Amino acid sequence: MVSLAKNIGAALNGGVMSMEKLRNEIVATLPAIDSDRIDPALFQTTGIAIVRGGVPKDQMEYWTNLWDRYRENSIGSERKLENASNPVEVRHLPPELLNISHSPYLINHIKPVFGENIGLFHKRFVVKDANAKGAVILHQDSGYHVGLLEKASLFLALKPVSEANGGMYLYPGTHRFGYLGDAGAINARVLPADWPVITPSLEPGDFMLMNSLTWHGSGPFHSGDERVMTDFIYQPSTDPSTAEVVSGGQGWEGSFLTQAREKIFLQSRSSKLHAIRGILDSTTN
Numbered sequence: 087m088v089s090l091a092k093n094i095g096a097a098l099n100g101g102v103m104s105m106e107k108l109r110n111e112i113v114a115t116l117p118a119i120d121s122d123r124i125d126p127a128l129f130q131t132t133g134i135a136i137v138r139g140g141v142p143k144d145q146m147e148y149w150t151n152l153w154d155r156y157r158e159n160s161i162g163s164e165r166k167l168e169n170a171s172n173p174v175e176v177r178h179l180p181p182e183l184l185n186i187s188h189s190p191y192l193i194n195h196i197k198p199v200f201g202e203n204i205g206l207f208h209k210r211f212v213v214k215d216a217n218a219k220g221a222v223i224l225h226q227d228s229g230y231h232v233g234l235l236e237k238a239s240l241f242l243a244l245k246p247v248s249e250a251n252g253g254m255y256l257y258p259g260t261h262r263f264g265y266l267g268d269a270g271a272i273n274a275r276v277l278p279a280d281w282p283v284i285t286p287s288l289e290p291g292d293f294m295l296m297n298s299l300t301w302h303g304s305g306p307f308h309s310g311d312e313r314v315m316t317d318f319i320y321q322p323s324t325d326p327s328t329a330e331v332v333s334g335g336q337g338w339e340g341s342f343l344t345q346a347r348e349k350i351f352l353q354s355r356s357s358k359l360h361a362i363r364g365i366l367d368s369t370t371n
Contacts (some may be wrong), residue, residue: 105278105368113282119258120286124295128197133261133297135199136286141191141242146291150244152182153314154163173218174304174336176211184209187318192240193333196295197322199238203336204336205328207319214252214304215312221252223302226260227319230342232350233327237319243288244314251310252295254302255285261299267366272301288315360361 113133123133141149156179157165168176186192187209196204228235247253257277266272274281285305286294296302298319307313321328323337329344333338342350351357 106260108262109281116258116282116284124195124198126276129199129295129297132162132258133300134256134258134284135295136288136292137195137295138289138292140195140241140293141291142188143291145191146244149183149186150290152180156180156183161253165213165215167217170311170341173220174212174214174222176213177209179211183211186242186316187240187330188332190292192242192318194292196238196240197225197333200320200322201296201334203334204332205321205323205325205337205339206332207231207233207325207327207330209318211314212241212317213312213314214307214344215277218306219252220309221306222244222304223271224257224301225272225276226301227298228265231298231319231327232347234321234325235265235299236325237321239296239298240316240318240320241265241288241296242293242316242318243290244316245290245311247286247288247315248310249285249287249305250308251313252304252307253285253287253313254304255283255295257301258282260285260301263298264299274301 112132115128118125119128119132119134120136121140122138122140124137129135167173187206187228193204227239228237229236241254257274259282260277273304288294293316320332323331323334323339326338326341327343328338329340331339
């Protein structure tokens with residue numbers, strides 16, 4: 087994967103960069119990011135790639151049936167939320183569903199971005215349905231990660247995805263501003279008013295690759311089938327935060343970054359906020 091420093095450096099080869107020049111560059115490349123394969127140069131420019139029909143129909147039907155059986159047999163019509171602060175997150179899944187992350191249908195598509203040695207940082211599904219209808223704030227994922235910044239999420243659609251059932255919206259090219267220094271709701275007004283925003287519609291077998299620094303969110307669930315997508319976060323397997331090596335057989339596979347993350351800091355901003363929240367809760371209960 088092209089490093090962020092090289093990414094920014096390449097953009098400046100033509101002289102002084104401005105918000106207008108960057109916007110124009112991104113707008114000019116947007117039509118080409120929706121294809122049947124990933125162009126690494128376009129991904130470097132926009133931070134987004136949309137692959138149509140990346141998984142064959144018969145394989146996709148098999149995976150979708152696995153999901154449907156899981157929903158029917160394990161959790162019934164009402165989905166029990168695993169994470170109250172992030173209702174769309176589904177992590178506790180049968181191995182067959184989580185191991186989609188190892189599929190050659192996906193890995194071969196992302197090799198032009200990452201090379202042969204690919205690691206998996208995290209794997210989960212993100213689901214919008216009657217139990218998780220709300221919008222998701224505009225954010226970048228990197229503020230919630232550990233390890234190096236060269237990460238990208240792969241969102242494979244198991245069911246049709248559209249604006250009506252809570253599809254994602256993304257601000258192309260915002261990964262080129264780097265890590266913003268905190269985590270939370272981003273103010274889109276810091277961008278020019280005409281900065282492009284896209285909300286891709288996906289069919290089962292389509293997927294989207296998104297640089298983890300990209301600003302994105304999702305609208306509310308209004309109607310339609312449940313929105314079911316993978317969220318597999320890939321990275322070069324040389325990143326010490328790699329949990330599993332999925333291609334190439336070289337690299338890290340487990341370190342304190344993944345096995346003892348909660349023990350890294352003796353004190354941090356997060357721990358202070360938790361302590362303050364505990365004090366506030368004790369005075370209101």
